[in-house]
Amino acid sequence: MTATTDRWGRAEAAVGVTLFLCLFAAQAGVIALTPVLAKVAADLDVSTAAAGQLRTASGLAAGLAAVVLGTFARRVSLRRVIAGGALGLAAASALSAAAPTFAVLLVAQVLLGLSVAGLLVGGTVAAAEWMPKEQRTRALSWALVGPPAAWIVGMPLIGGIGEFGWRWTWVALPLSAAVVAGIAVALRPASPPRPDTESLRTALRDRPTALWALAELLATSAWVGTLVFSGALFTETYGTTTFVTGILLAAGAAAYVAGNVLFRRVMNCRPKVLLVRLSLGLALGVALFGAVRPAGWVSALLFAATAFVAGGRMLIGSAVGLEAAPERRRAVMGSRAAAQQFGYFLGASVAGGALAAGGYPLFGFALAALFTASTVPFLAGVAQGVDWVYIGVDNEYPRAVGFVARKDSGVATLADLNGKTIGFFRGSTSHYAVLTVLKRQNIPTTQVKLVALEPAQQVAAMMNKQIDVAATWEPWMQRMVHQADGKIIAREADIGVYTGLGVWAVRSGWLKANPETARRYLRALVMAYDALEKDPAPAINAVMQEMGIPEEWARAIFKESGLPAIYKQADAGYRYSAVKDSPLQASLTDLARFLYEEKVLPKHVDVSPLVDGALMAEVLATHKKAP
Numbered sequence: 001m002t003a004t005t006d007r008w009g010r011a012e013a014a015v016g017v018t019l020f021l022c023l024f025a026a027q028a029g030v031i032a033l034t035p036v037l038a039k040v041a042a043d044l045d046v047s048t049a050a051a052g053q054l055r056t057a058s059g060l061a062a063g064l065a066a067v068v069l070g071t072f073a074r075r076v077s078l079r080r081v082i083a084g085g086a087l088g089l090a091a092a093s094a095l096s097a098a099a100p101t102f103a104v105l106l107v108a109q110v111l112l113g114l115s116v117a118g119l120l121v122g123g124t125v126a127a128a129e130w131m132p133k134e135q136r137t138r139a140l141s142w143a144l145v146g147p148p149a150a151w152i153v154g155m156p157l158i159g160g161i162g163e164f165g166w167r168w169t170w171v172a173l174p175l176s177a178a179v180v181a182g183i184a185v186a187l188r189p190a191s192p193p194r195p196d197t198e199s200l201r202t203a204l205r206d207r208p209t210a211l212w213a214l215a216e217l218l219a220t221s222a223w224v225g226t227l228v229f230s231g232a233l234f235t236e237t238y239g240t241t242t243f244v245t246g247i248l249l250a251a252g253a254a255a256y257v258a259g260n261v262l263f264r265r266v267m268n269c270r271p272k273v274l275l276v277r278l279s280l281g282l283a284l285g286v287a288l289f290g291a292v293r294p295a296g297w298v299s300a301l302l303f304a305a306t307a308f309v310a311g312g313r314m315l316i317g318s319a320v321g322l323e324a325a326p327e328r329r330r331a332v333m334g335s336r337a338a339a340q341q342f343g344y345f346l347g348a349s350v351a352g353g354a355l356a357a358g359g360y361p362l363f364g365f366a367l368a369a370l371f372t373a374s375t376v377p378f379l380a381g382v383a384q385g386v387d388w389v390y391i392g393v394d395n396e397y398p399r400a401v402g403f404v405a406r407k408d409s410g411v412a413t414l415a416d417l418n419g420k421t422i423g424f425f426r427g428s429t430s431h432y433a434v435l436t437v438l439k440r441q442n443i444p445t446t447q448v449k450l451v452a453l454e455p456a457q458q459v460a461a462m463m464n465k466q467i468d469v470a471a472t473w474e475p476w477m478q479r480m481v482h483q484a485d486g487k488i489i490a491r492e493a494d495i496g497v498y499t500g501l502g503v504w505a506v507r508s509g510w511l512k513a514n515p516e517t518a519r520r521y522l523r524a525l526v527m528a529y530d531a532l533e534k535d536p537a538p539a540i541n542a543v544m545q546e547m548g549i550p551e552e553w554a555r556a557i558f559k560e561s562g563l564p565a566i567y568k569q570a571d572a573g574y575r576y577s578a579v580k581d582s583p584l585q586a587s588l589t590d591l592a593r594f595l596y597e598e599k600v601l602p603k604h605v606d607v608s609p610l611v612d613g614a615l616m617a618e619v620l621a622t623h624k625k626a627p
Contacts, residue, residue: 085118159246259311290364537582
């Protein structure tokens, strides 16, 4: 019976399409004003900056509604919440189309904000509540395609119809999208409300989650402020028609999707550091977009480039938040929705005020300041640390981490490193291994050239003969061997370096509150080990699919690294034992000291409380291995 839960069938696809339509409709309502903002201002006899505050009103309403829904949506059927959002969006769109005055349009935008909150919060939570666990990620990915799809389809459509009048745009896109989404939701069977288990207030009491939500608020504010007035920038600066403006904004949406797809591939590579870098990149991009306007094509390229970076930043920001407190993901989703919607209010307010005070140059610099400020809460949280504790080993990496040299580099052993260029990933165990090897070989760091590169960059650098040796890990070692004419000259296990390790770590507070959950997880881990020991094919196939590598490479990796010695984890003599005072703690102490000296860690870390093998020892003592 359980074998069917991982199948994406007609019922699962129907849920995915429904959620896509809901988030498409929500975004359609959000963007309806963007290409025609200048026309709305002229028709209702207000300034462009004042017209932009229509989005401020809807953003404020949506933010307040998201806070309420963080609790209310858990007591009422999600089907009713989402259907109410679709009905409200249809009504708000009709009222906007018929609004005789600016005041009436303002009221319509408040109703629109309330409705958008229902669609966004309900649609996001439904991806988890309407789907089995195995299909939640796929359903969520379908839903999240909705907003950029609305940009790509909607911007040219609104721009073209806007040539005949901005009022018709409300009928053509958000009203129609709301009706279709409402029908799709109405066809869903009713589901009972969830019990009242957690709230938005609970999530925000967790300091790391609160800091992350603040960073998302600032970043979303800056990006929304950019979107609200980007159409007006093209119209007022270059005199572009609403149709051309719609095309330019749709191109930016396509760049946003491209950034989302590209950065999805590298988001596991120090995502928190990447988040800061992308935020600073957005600050530069939006400042240039507002201040540098020599020609329309230049502004179009700057907008597309900024949107590309924004696609990656928003994706990684969401992923970091969802992983920050996995035991409260529903509440975190609520805080994310609230931060985004308040971001519409703050972003439109800041951008509109800056535009009125100093034109588009000040508009760009004000939003750049918000993007820059979004990095501060994150960095503050990182400096405080997290109360992780290691409860079990995931993988033993010493034979999957090592040194690869170009065949024509003249490096046959580690003794040949003198005078060579070595690529490494700063702050990793490979960085530690490089300096350890140089010290053992009596080679001063001044006698080699150390180049900090991410693994993918190392492969490219080796192919272009920009480095002689790379200190890296699998599957990059296999890529260098097969694609960059490299050869493996040493593995960390060969030289007595044993810091390469994957672990299962949890927050100590969570462990104290949920020991049975952790115990059951470790039992499942041991059972999985037993199954893979008999037949490793599922693991090899998973590595092939997730890493995108040939079977030959995957089998070579498995041959060297294999499965962890899970039954030794209660043995104090085992190198990676979870028992206190095991060799692992000595390795962690040495590694922590190295990371502090290299300024990767902001302070010394006491590793003595980081290992707790009590639960694993209990599980192993009671586990009966299948024959």
